[in-house]
Structures are given as structure tokens and as C-alpha cells.
Amino acid sequence: MSLEFAYPWVLALLLVVPLLAAWRFMPRFRRKNVGTFVFSRAATFKKLNRGWRRYLEPVPDLLVLIAITLMVVALARPQAVEAEEVEVEGIDIYLALDMSGSMQAIDKDMSEVEAMEARGDKPKSRFESAVDVLQEFIGSRKYDRIGMVVFAKNAFLQFPLTLDYNTIDGMLDRLKLGDIDPGGTAIGNAVGRAVAGLKDSDTKTKILILITDGDRRGGNISPMQAAQIAKDLDVKVFPILVGKDGPTLVPVRVPSFFGVKNTYRQQKFPINPELLEKIADKTDGEFYRATDAKGLEERIHTILDRFERTRIKDASNVDKQELFRPFVIWALVLLAAQMTLRYTLLRKFP
Incomplete structure (x- = not known):
């Protein structure tokens, strides 16, 4: 203690x-x-x-x-x-979560949104769906160390590799769009920062799951440069492109006679699946697409169930009084x- x-x-x-x-x-x-x-x-x-x-x-x-x-x-x-040190068999995983402005999009048509609102339900954005999936995913893990990077115009370490799933869940719960500058999609910076967190890992398997919905915009490291660094350090990158093709709904607030009204407008965001495929090929990973939360969850579990575990020691069940x-x-x-x-x-x- x-x-x-x-x-x-x-x-x-x-x-x-x-x-x-x-x-x-x-x-x-x-x-x-x-x-x-x-x-x-x-x-x-x-x-x-x-x-x-x-x-x-x-x-x-x-x-x-x-x-x-x-x-x-x-x-x-x-x-x-008080932290209990345990020795377990697992893999080291870094998550890189896109928090750019396009992640506020809602992958439903207007009729579906109106039906949900009529029932009193709020349609979830790509970001909110991704956070829900990640929380469920972390709840299903037992012995895998997890770290996380969030990115938009730049990339930031959210938490390093840890088995303290309670802390991870709490930090995810507090994440909100707008916490970082949403004006960009610095994919290269995100990959580079995540790879830096995996550099000293001694496990047999080191993987990065990159969750994004757009093309590279901004950042001072190109995605392919970061992919080469990942390859040199034996980090496999698995990009997951979330969201559907074509125009999607974006929530907007407009003035009305009664104050401010919530409504939606259609907008199309640029995507670049070819870039994500190149990153996956370069690092011996695999590229996936997920059009909804269920698809994202399936892709993440598909990635992890194929890898060999390594015995590692770390602090688990951290109790703070x-x-x-x-x-x-x-x-x-x-x-x-x-x-x-x-x-x-x-x-x-x-």
C-alpha cells in the first residue's frame, strides 16, 4: 500500500x-x-x-x-x-480512437432518427458508439494490457499499458468530443504515439487497433512513415474504418421561436480506405470496415482471438481509498x- x-x-x-x-x-x-x-x-x-x-x-x-x-x-x-501484482498470459494492445469532428456523424437515415426520437431515444454518434464498444470490449478482457491514444488535429496519450480496467473504463466514460481540437485527422501521429507506447513491451504480440472514420488531415508524421516505424518494432496495425459511405447526418443547433432547436443536416466526409489498407499491409495487420457498433465489436474480437499470449506481470485491481x-x-x-x-x-x- x-x-x-x-x-x-x-x-x-x-x-x-x-x-x-x-x-x-x-x-x-x-x-x-x-x-x-x-x-x-x-x-x-x-x-x-x-x-x-x-x-x-x-x-x-x-x-x-x-x-x-x-x-x-x-x-x-x-x-x-493498493495494487495487486499478478502474472498472467496476455497480449499488449494499444487503441487509437479518432476524435475528429466527423465522429459526431450519425450513421442512420432521417426516418430511423425520427423513429428513435419518437420513442424517447437519442441516436448515438460514431464516437459514442465507438466508446460503448470499447467499454464492452475492455469489460471482456482479463489478462491483456491495454493502452490508448486519442487523436484529431494532434494525438495524445490517454493512458499507458495497464491491467487496471476500472480506471480505463472511467477514463473512457469521461471522454467527450471537443476535449481535443477536432480540426484534423492526424492518423500518422496517432500510430506513432501508440507505437512509442509499445516500444518497450516484452510480449510476443504487440498490436494497434486504429479506429477512424476519415482520411488523413494534418499531423507532422505521415501515416506510412509511422507504419514503417511500427513494422520495425514488430507492431501489427489493424485499422478499422467506421461509418457508412455517402452522406450522413450531423446534429446541429439552430435558433427557433422557442429558443434553440436540435436538428440534423446531411454531410459527406472524405474517407481513404486505400491508405488504411496500405498501413495494414505494411505492418502485417489487416484492414476492416464496420458500418455500425455491432460490426465494430465483431471486428475487434476477430483481431484479438488470433494471437499468442505471453506471460506478463503488472498491477491489477488497483484499489484507491x-x-x-x-x-x-x-x-x-x-x-x-x-x-x-x-x-x-x-x-x-x-
């Missing part, structure tokens, strides 16, 4: 605590308080015995500083992390104690 912080950068606020302590306990860092009464012979009062309360005077300020420290630690969300509550409770207790002391035993005149 180890201790981690969900937001470790919040701990930088702890630097404020010693500054507050210096301001409070070192008079040269602040203006001295001026007494309510002014005496011509203050030396007389210095000789008086102030009693035991004088030793308690710094306590309220100390309690506040400790409470601030505890609250900062609580805001950083401390977590007890939140620890911030005791820090908050003790901070509130200390603040309550500070107020009690300030307005009872250490209450000043009047």
Missing part, C-alpha cells in the same frame, strides 16, 4: 503556512498593536504576575495554522493505493477549539 495525492500541486499552498506563522509570532514582520489604554508608567505593569493564561496565548494561533495545514492536505486528496475526511474533521475540531479558547479562557477586555 502506498500514499498518493490526486492533486499534488495543491500542496504548494503549504508554503503559505510558515509565512503566516512569521507574521503572527514575529512582530518585526507586522505592525505592532497599539493598546487600548496608554500608561505613563508601563514598567509598573511589567512587574505584575500575568498568571497561567499567558502561556496559553499562542495556542489559538497555533491551532489555526495547524487547521490550515490539514485543510490544504485534504484539498490535495490523499489516497491509500480516499483519506481526506479525517483531515477535514480534525481541521474543524481545531478551529472549534480555537474559537472556544478565544472567547472563554483567553477572552480579552471588555
Whole structure:
């Protein structure tokens, strides 16, 4: 078991605590308080015995500083992390998911969409269907390490190779179109970044499943350059072209008398199956087409069931226990104690 912080950068606020302590306990860092009464012979009062309360005077300020420290630690969300290391037989898989603007398309005709909306159902976009399929796919895996890259105008690592399927599922659930710049389809960058994540893999089988619905647009690495790198590292690329041919429906919001209305317009997006076939041939993979969510799911399982497994060690069943509550409770207790002391035993005149 180890201790981690969900937001470790919040701990930088702890630097404020010693500054507050210096301001409070070192008079040269602040203006001295001026007494309510002014005496011509203050030396007389210095000789008086102030009693035991004088030793308690710094306590309220100390309690506040400790409470601030505890609250900062609580805001950083401390977590007890327990990961079970297992040795299993599996393969290393990277997923590259297209998040370009064309993935908002809905592969249904208008009559189907109207029938769904009449039943109170919302038609799913290519992206939403792909995420559903990937979540079901990950739920069916047991011993395969999975990593993921998302791409549009550029490509980004979503998570590295892991057996922690719960974390993967949660990250997929939070993905939304628009999280990254949708103005492009950088297929070469996506393949290159995924291959980099598989470079140090020691399994016999390393594969990349590339899910896209369009042609290459943008990116500073050409798809074939990235395919050559994949071939050199013995990574097999399996492109899956999702969506149907021809014009498709795209949701749009238009102003109306009652505010904003959701409607659809037809649009055709460029595709390049020949490019995806070349990438597959170059890396000894295979090119697939999937016109709907069911077809995508079938293609993914077809790809994986043909490969040899390798024994690997990794962390599985990662359990995170939140620890911030005791820090908050003790901070509130200390603040309550500070107020009690300030307005009872250490209450000043009047």
C-alpha cells in the first residue's frame, strides 16, 4: 500500500503556512498593536504576575495554522493505493480512437432518427458508439494490457499499458468530443504515439487497433512513415474504418421561436480506405470496415482471438481509498477549539 495525492500541486499552498506563522509570532514582520489604554508608567505593569493564561496565548494561533495545514492536505486528496501484482498470459494492445469532428456523424437515415426520437431515444454518434464498444470490449478482457491514444488535429496519450480496467473504463466514460481540437485527422501521429507506447513491451504480440472514420488531415508524421516505424518494432496495425459511405447526418443547433432547436443536416466526409489498407499491409495487420457498433465489436474480437499470449506481470485491481475526511474533521475540531479558547479562557477586555 502506498500514499498518493490526486492533486499534488495543491500542496504548494503549504508554503503559505510558515509565512503566516512569521507574521503572527514575529512582530518585526507586522505592525505592532497599539493598546487600548496608554500608561505613563508601563514598567509598573511589567512587574505584575500575568498568571497561567499567558502561556496559553499562542495556542489559538497555533491551532489555526495547524487547521490550515490539514485543510490544504485534504484539498490535495490523499489516497491509500493498493495494487495487486499478478502474472498472467496476455497480449499488449494499444487503441487509437479518432476524435475528429466527423465522429459526431450519425450513421442512420432521417426516418430511423425520427423513429428513435419518437420513442424517447437519442441516436448515438460514431464516437459514442465507438466508446460503448470499447467499454464492452475492455469489460471482456482479463489478462491483456491495454493502452490508448486519442487523436484529431494532434494525438495524445490517454493512458499507458495497464491491467487496471476500472480506471480505463472511467477514463473512457469521461471522454467527450471537443476535449481535443477536432480540426484534423492526424492518423500518422496517432500510430506513432501508440507505437512509442509499445516500444518497450516484452510480449510476443504487440498490436494497434486504429479506429477512424476519415482520411488523413494534418499531423507532422505521415501515416506510412509511422507504419514503417511500427513494422520495425514488430507492431501489427489493424485499422478499422467506421461509418457508412455517402452522406450522413450531423446534429446541429439552430435558433427557433422557442429558443434553440436540435436538428440534423446531411454531410459527406472524405474517407481513404486505400491508405488504411496500405498501413495494414505494411505492418502485417489487416484492414476492416464496420458500418455500425455491432460490426465494430465483431471486428475487434476477430483481431484479438488470433494471437499468442505471453506471460506478463503488472498491477491489477488497483484499489484507491480516499483519506481526506479525517483531515477535514480534525481541521474543524481545531478551529472549534480555537474559537472556544478565544472567547472563554483567553477572552480579552471588555
